[in-house]
Amino acid sequence: MKQNIVHNILLGQQHVPKHHTAHAFAPSNIALCKYWGKRNESLRLPMNNSLSISLGEYGTHTSITVIDDKRDKIFFNRKEIGHHTAFSKRLINFLDLFRVEKNKPYFLIETAANLPVCAGFASSASGFAALTLALQKLFDWHLTKEKLSILARLGSGSAARSLWHGFVKWHAGHLNNGMDSYAEKIPLTWNQLCIGLLVIAAKKKKISSSHAMAHTILQSKRYTTWPQTAHQHCLVIEKAIKEKNMILLGQTAQQNSIDMHAVMHASDPPINYNTPQTNAAIHQILGLQKKKHAIYFTQDAGSNLILLFTQQDMPIVLHYFPQVKVILPFANKDASHVSGYFS
């Protein structure tokens, strides 16, 4: 099925690399309305619509070079990664989708992320999006971003949203082949909007999001209401973005995240990504909201938190969370001087 979809998308496009090497960057993205649960595992088709904000210059840089060899060579953050690892296997499986010629090309992949990997900051999203963009350049395809979004999705679900900067929405779609399940840019900006990355543990998470999703669909009593809830949240968040309404955006994104984790907590056995430090930080943020500060959080499948606020609340955020990494997604440069986490 996967191969057929790739075949259809690449009809009329180059099947052999046109260039020797190509490079691309894709930003990480944080879902304000989360994708949680697949209607098709292999095609990574989501149960619900989702909506994200991209993290500007934080993401993945990937170079792909054709090599005269019978296997791929993979480097991550300058370190060679063995073929037996889950990381390499996933990447090679993805590359295999595009090796259709008899004389299959093999590649040197050099990929580097400037965010903690597998800690709930969507590094696989930027990784597969950057690789897809690099493949487009290497083969000289002329595919639309929507088509590339479908291809990137085959590597990692949320990669479908990492091909653009700014706000992006991913349509869950209805078709079995997923040709209507792609992301698109929401052409709105919000200069005052800030995203704060609060690293609680920069370690690899214990349970992958794919595993946790599959488990909660089967084992959570609360899953049945999730797709409809998320659908509503997406609509409200889009309205909040249009109105630049921080309270509406923050409250809805935060509720969406709380609901997603509640679905996981209600599964048997429960899945809980929170550490005591996560809970303490959540407690502190809720306390700031009680004092009428429009500072909110969202949390992916990991123990870290992402703060949502506008520039006027930056001094408060920095006072309570001096270690936070602040990103201004629409300012073209971040506020990295406030902390040195990823420098």
Ligand code: PMV
């Ligand atoms: O694309 P995956 O398999 O890494 O799953 C992403 C899941 C969440 O980050 C929790 C939500 C989302 O929409 O990004």
